[in-house]
Amino acid sequence: MSEEFKLPSYREQSPKVAERFRKMYSRPVKMEIKGLSKTFQTSKGTTTALKGIDFSIYHREFVSVIGPSGCGKSTLIRMLAGLDFPTGGEALLEGKPVTGPGSDRGMVFQGYTLFPWLTVKKNVMFGLELSGKSGSAVESEARSWINIVGLSGFEDSYPSQLSGGMKQRVAIARALANNPRILFMDEPFGALDAQTRSQMQAYLLQIWKNVDVTIMFVTHDLDEAIYLSDRILVLKANPGEVNEVIEVPVPRPRTPEQFISPEFLATRKRLEELIHPKGAQEEKELPVVRMVGAEDEVE
Ligand SMILES: Nc1ncnc2c1ncn2[C@@H]1O[C@H](COP(=O)(O)OP(=O)(O)OP(=O)(O)O)[C@@H](O)[C@H]1O
Numbered sequence: 001m002s003e004e005f006k007l008p009s010y011r012e013q014s015p016k017v018a019e020r021f022r023k024m025y026s027r028p029v030k031m032e033i034k035g036l037s038k039t040f041q042t043s044k045g046t047t048t049a050l051k052g053i054d055f056s057i058y059h060r061e062f063v064s065v066i067g068p069s070g071c072g073k074s075t076l077i078r079m080l081a082g083l084d085f086p087t088g089g090e091a092l093l094e095g096k097p098v099t100g101p102g103s104d105r106g107m108v109f110q111g112y113t114l115f116p117w118l119t120v121k122k123n124v125m126f127g128l129e130l131s132g133k134s135g136s137a138v139e140s141e142a143r144s145w146i147n148i149v150g151l152s153g154f155e156d157s158y159p160s161q162l163s164g165g166m167k168q169r170v171a172i173a174r175a176l177a178n179n180p181r182i183l184f185m186d187e188p189f190g191a192l193d194a195q196t197r198s199q200m201q202a203y204l205l206q207i208w209k210n211v212d213v214t215i216m217f218v219t220h221d222l223d224e225a226i227y228l229s230d231r232i233l234v235l236k237a238n239p240g241e242v243n244e245v246i247e248v249p250v251p252r253p254r255t256p257e258q259f260i261s262p263e264f265l266a267t268r269k270r271l272e273e274l275i276h277p278k279g280a281q282e283e284k285e286l287p288v289v290r291m292v293g294a295e296d297e298v299e
Pocket of ligand 1: 040041047068069074
């Protein structure tokens with residue numbers, strides 16, 4: 001008889017992984033979130049989108065935010081980016097309160113936010129020119145960012161000539177060209193097909209490794225969060241609060257083969273327990289629409 005396969009605890013870390021976290025926690029705090037809350041007044045009453053979020057993101061960390069729909073993931077990232085304002089608490093970037101948008105924070109969203117009338121190079125140069133730089137230095141800087149995201153040769157293409165994954169790489173290059181202290185990514189790969197999405201995840205890990213940047217990444221995809229992150233901030237809904245912070249025990253460098261490693265599976269199981277707790281959703285029988293004979297029934 002074979003022994004029952006037992007997953008390790010998602011808290012079990014190899015010495016190498018524990019050492020990586022020790023190093024990470026010894027780095028300076030990049031962003032400190034202190035008691036951050038947000039309520040919205042609507043015609044139906046008050047919605048508490050976020051309540052008392054406390055969390056610190058360390059320099060060069062990759063953090064993902066995950067949670068059920070409506071738990072406040074986008075609201076959180078928008079407030080940290082300075083695009084919306086908290087109704088309580090505050091966020092500090094390198095010790096300074098966030099009071100509005102700024103070039104020290106980059107954003108990449110799910111929708112392709114490139115200017116369709118500008119070439120790849122001009123899209124990447126846009127932020128640099130806004131900051132007052134000009135001339136050949138800007139152009140060569142833009143070229144080097146285009147190279148970093150693997151799009152050399154496409155400098156003069158227009159967004160309409162690129163695939164979805166390529167457009168998102170341009171959006172990443174444009175955000176990084178401003179040299180942000182932190183990059184916020186809100187479901188950046190949500191609109192991509194599964195194959196392009198996994199390629200983009202691998203690209204993003206390479207870019208993160210090669211560029212001095214800290215990343216906060218919102219996703220619905222549990223595997224994506226585990227594959228990319230150092231830690232996962234799990235939120236719960238109504239009101240949006242921190243449910244758990246998971247230190248991902250999967251060693252780096254990450255590879256797709258790790259998706260079936262015991263550490264990966266244990267982390268996935270824990271995330272599923274947190275996000276889809278048993279009994280939270282009653283299994284509903286869907287109505288049967290009989291369009292075939294009983295002998296054609298399937299299970
Ligand atoms: N501008 C707004 N006015 C009123 N309520 C809002 C507004 N923006 C967000 N909310 C509410 O705040 C809560 C959190 O919304 P948010 O979009 O941040 O959640 P989310 O976790 O990103 O959701 P999803 O996973 O579905 O994208 C929801 O209940 C939402 O209805």
